[in-house]
Amino acid sequence: MTGTQDTLATTPSAPRGTVLQVCPLLPSLETALATHHRTVRLTDRSDAAGYLAEHGDEVVAAVTSARIGVPNDLMDALPRLGAIVHFGVGYETTDVRRARARGIEVSNTPDVLTDCVADLAVGGLIDVMRRLAAADRYVRRGDWIPNGFPLTTKVSGKRVGILGLGRIGRAIAQRLAGFGVELSYHSRTAVEDVPYRYAESPRALAADADVLVIAASGGAGTHHLVSADVLAALGPEGYLVNVARGSVIDEAALVSALVERRIAGAALDVFADEPRVPAPLLELDTVLLLPHIASATHETREAMGELAFRNLHRFMTEGTLITPVPPTTEEPT
Numbered sequence: 001m002t003g004t005q006d007t008l009a010t011t012p013s014a015p016r017g018t019v020l021q022v023c024p025l026l027p028s029l030e031t032a033l034a035t036h037h038r039t040v041r042l043t044d045r046s047d048a049a050g051y052l053a054e055h056g057d058e059v060v061a062a063v064t065s066a067r068i069g070v071p072n073d074l075m076d077a078l079p080r081l082g083a084i085v086h087f088g089v090g091y092e093t094t095d096v097r098r099a100r101a102r103g104i105e106v107s108n109t110p111d112v113l114t115d116c117v118a119d120l121a122v123g124g125l126i127d128v129m130r131r132l133a134a135a136d137r138y139v140r141r142g143d144w145i146p147n148g149f150p151l152t153t154k155v156s157g158k159r160v161g162i163l164g165l166g167r168i169g170r171a172i173a174q175r176l177a178g179f180g181v182e183l184s185y186h187s188r189t190a191v192e193d194v195p196y197r198y199a200e201s202p203r204a205l206a207a208d209a210d211v212l213v214i215a216a217s218g219g220a221g222t223h224h225l226v227s228a229d230v231l232a233a234l235g236p237e238g239y240l241v242n243v244a245r246g247s248v249i250d251e252a253a254l255v256s257a258l259v260e261r262r263i264a265g266a267a268l269d270v271f272a273d274e275p276r277v278p279a280p281l282l283e284l285d286t287v288l289l290l291p292h293i294a295s296a297t298h299e300t301r302e303a304m305g306e307l308a309f310r311n312l313h314r315f316m317t318e319g320t321l322i323t324p325v326p327p328t329t330e331e332p333t
Contacts, residue, residue, distance in 0.1 A: 251278065
């Protein structure tokens, strides 16, 4: 992993102790952790509970993935924990308020995955509207000879609503501007420096959109933000794209809307109970199903690993983090 320091020169404020690797991580990140710091892989311990009971007070930093986080029971087993470093932009799997109440700093890896997530959102939008994956299956089945593929929906010039205009939402908007679409958005508060129309609610956003793109963060604050009412407002000609978190959508309501054709289609990279996908969706040609791969490119994952290591290394040598989670928010934007 490039950009790491070969020395462990520390400041007086730097913590001394063990780094706990909570779950399997990118191989290059694991190598950097093991090379530069005294690191214990929790998953390698046959008796994890026993290890924590005996050595939990030696751990000063934990490195984890966005999907796993640091559960409360694990946090409680680490009395000297000073930092939780997430490999990923999300951190809703860690109770950040609880961590801060204990004086534990929390970091994530923002920005480095923005481009790839935005790219995939636009790709999913084009796919589900033009039914590219469905057309591919149509050709592979040999259906092209006897029949003509059904007409699909034009992308250019459509009305696109983006739910969540943070880093990723803005990047999606910038890409879609090239398609001549009419852009609107809804976030917790209106953003002053953008030309897009602000919608007062998710329902209002969906009601005035041909496509609803979800780029909001996960967590309790956005749980089921896209409700049955929002889906009804999107309507039978509307499409949905989700590259955020499965928890943002009422998944049962979404499945019903898709099966009953009360919305036209969806491109989904995330689900409520991954890796389990609702069985009815598997039978629908109007839905693009992806295995949570928005940031899954070699370049982006290595950049995420690099930033995660830099956060951990900075904490262990200087007692600070490079990209701490903003203190005024619970969820990323």
